Amino acid sequence: MTSEGTFCLVLHSHLPWLPHHGSWPVGEEWLYQAWAHSYLPVVELLRRFAGEGRRDVLTLGVTPVLAAQLDDPYSLRTFHEWLGHWQLRALHASTLWRGQPVLRELGAAEHRAALHATEDLETQWRHGFSPILRSLVDAATIELIGGPLTHPFQPLLDERIRAFALRSGLDDTGLRIGHRPAGIWAPECGYAPGMEDGYAAAGVERFLVDGPSLRGDTSAARTVGSSDVVCFGRDLEVTYRVWSPKAGYPGHANYRDFHTWAHEVGMKPSRVTGHQVAPPDKAPYEPALAADTLRLHVKDFVDTVVTRLRRLRARNGKEALVVAAYDTELFGHWWHEGPAWLDGILRALPEAGVRVTTLRGALEAGHLGPPVDLPASSWGSGKDWRVWDGEQVADMVEDNAALQRRLLAVRPGPLRDPVLDLAVNEAMLALSSDWAFMVTKDSAADYARRRARVHTERFGAVLRGERPLPLEDRVFGQLDARLL
Template sequence: MKAPLGYLALLLHAHLPFVRHPEHEECLEEDWFFEALTESYIPLLWVFDELFLSGVAFKLSLSLSPTLCTMLKDPLLLQRYERYLSKRIELCSKEIDRYGADPIRLALAQFYRERFQAVWTAFTQSYEKNLLGQFKKHQEQKTLELITSTATHGYLPLLRNPKEAVKAQIFVGIESFIDCFQSYPKGLWLPECGYYPRVEVILQEADIKWFVLEANGILLSRPRPCFGLFCPIYTPAGPAAFGRDNLSSKEVWSAEGGYPGDPDYREFYRDLGFDAELNYIKPYILPSGQRKFTSIKYHRITGSCDHKELYEPKKAQEKAKIHAEDFIHKRERQIIKAAQFLPRSIKPIVFCPFDCELFGHWWFEGPLFLKELLKKASQSEVLALTTPSEYLSFFPTHQICQPSPSSWGWGGHSKMWLNETNDFIYPPLHEAAHLLTGLIRKHRKADGSVLRCLKQAARELLLAQASDWPFLISRSTAKEYATSRITSHLNRFFELCSCIMHKKINKSLLEYCEYTDNIFPKLDLNHFS
């Protein structure tokens, strides 16, 4: 096979906020995790397994946030996930009985039951409830490059007061990755691609080789990059920055003009949990009677009107193949054009990062699209699949530029995480970070219950710093829950700090917090000071 004209690098960023509520028998927000497992993470592993066994030469990068990794190995959540799957299989069986005289809906009910049963078998038997082990296997097979993110996905540009807060987010995230995969990540996903100048100094200190920026972070660099988004840049401190490709992001992200909005694809918002009669669906929604998604969806997008036609899986699957081929053809055209303007010593790269949960959860046919895309890419004579680390090993020389402050949020900056709806969260977050830093310096030789209290206060602060909370508040999506999470973690933080300052440890409070917010058991307080 002749050498490619350029490279295509895909990166999936897998992240969910830490949601674990042992104090409740059922919690609506834990379904975020269960739905992502069912519709995204396990189906994507099916794709990787099938391609590898078929001998398809594929590779991509996968960012796994520390909060998600923690949930993927939490016994309580995994036990509840089995219950979640069992109830879905039971509901599908009832649907099959209900639609015996309706062949189209009957076929869909059977489709969903078979799918849930396949997920159950994969989770409990094939993968032995250890998805992290499966991702590690693919890393060892050189099909995945695994990287990490910050500890709780804190939006770093708004947490840098004090700078120790950013340092802790980065180093705790790296240590969590090492604990999960017994290897050191070469790349780190900046949450929301949130960049501010000199954060790369901390990344260099952490021995991170590369990270990802939104397009404007690269294109507005000083000096302007000679090759735009078709090559990474090196930051003054050392780590390389790859820019997100604009064109491919619109094609895959946009629900209006992009592939996911095709009329043949499954409609996300029409769900049996809201369509069914209340008494019938009551055993499968919240005990309070509040309706929720069941992941059983009988309709396709159809169009912008309220009327929705029934979903046809085979038709949608064929459309996913067509879209995958279209995606690769467009990337080939980009590379052919870019290669004409680059020197022979370097080849262009088209870098395409996406939220992992887009594939399967938000866009049901997404995993099939990805599978077909990877197959088509492996057959291309124009481009080859690569990862950022591999590309840097092929082409180690790049321009040095100072990136521009940026994010992949609305407008390319921080407005989604700082506006009139959520600005109230930052003064107490900054106050808490300063307080914790001072307490850790003052109690460097702490042990026993004081050390435990310091570590738990640090966990509470990290959890309060998650970028998910201001995002949800800004979007008015689960706004009350997000506000309550920030409030509860900060309240616990200040109570624990008060215990330390007054030299009177509240043992019951400490034990409750340690049990409820049990993230980062090997937390190193040196990262906070």
């Protein structure tokens, strides 16, 4: 069969550090929902592909701070308890809804899913995420990409702190799985001219930018500036078929509605029904309707990719590349049917003559274009830095700049100092890009401001000797302040 071209799926897995920082509605609940509904099913899908001998299925980004949570003994124990509560809630739902056959079956299905997730955690995940991740890398099922320690917005960091966060993040991944990633998902796809030199110094060979950074010409990877570091751009024409700022498959009327809760059982019983339909008026979720729609959306996506590749080949006179990139949490957590859709497209695309591979595999297939000079950019609103550097978060930007100055003023001695290590750990947590994002987007803004403030205050308190060394936020046990 003649190849239509090359397709790369890139998934970015990230949550800020959440253990011991509240539970509901923001905090540990966020972690457990994403773990149960995205990380477990996506990993199960990848293990299934590994068992079939499939190689280079997709490129998976896992941030060090997320890996730390999924390996953490406290998180594993409390997630197990959360899964037990999920079982109980589902049983209660089945009883509460016994007079409504569609909802009663939904409760029963939830109970089966909770039991399956519990069994998965107790068997495959009992030692955390890293052993599973390593097995997928060793089997070449996935290409793993990493990133800086706590997902900071790199363009706003001092170059020394930026280098420290990136190098320490790559080292952390190397310790966890025995492979130091050659690629990264730059947090928020944030880029400032010249950052490729820091990437080269850290051993990074490739990274992601958003499509507009390449002025929409994402049909091949490009070396950046005068470096050998390669950037890949998200193809928004294809990517936005699934999820865009305005539309996408998950909003279809037959899919499960993310926003409508039956709070008495902590479940989502409705389908989207219609965007103007009030939550009490939404129709019950029916899996059979969703499955029929899903098949149509798998076909639509495959047709979109093939059409795009053919058009690019006609324009450029050679096989082209399409990169579609998303947050992993979209699949299952935000979009209930997402994992099944992933399985569908990853099987259907090769049948349609499309080469499915990783970013590394795309380079091996020859998809490398001429060098490019990139503008300052991100994948946020406006494709610039406004989400993390705008008027709404000007005070946070100023606080982070002051924190960085204090951090750079720390002078470690020749021996490792656990107090300084912990102080640096707190500073890294304060510099997470998530806090500014949540404020700008008005998503649990109070929680985000509190988290940034708490870690900044702890940084100072630890340095002054006013705070004992707490274990709960010692996220990176190997973090060494001397490397600053």
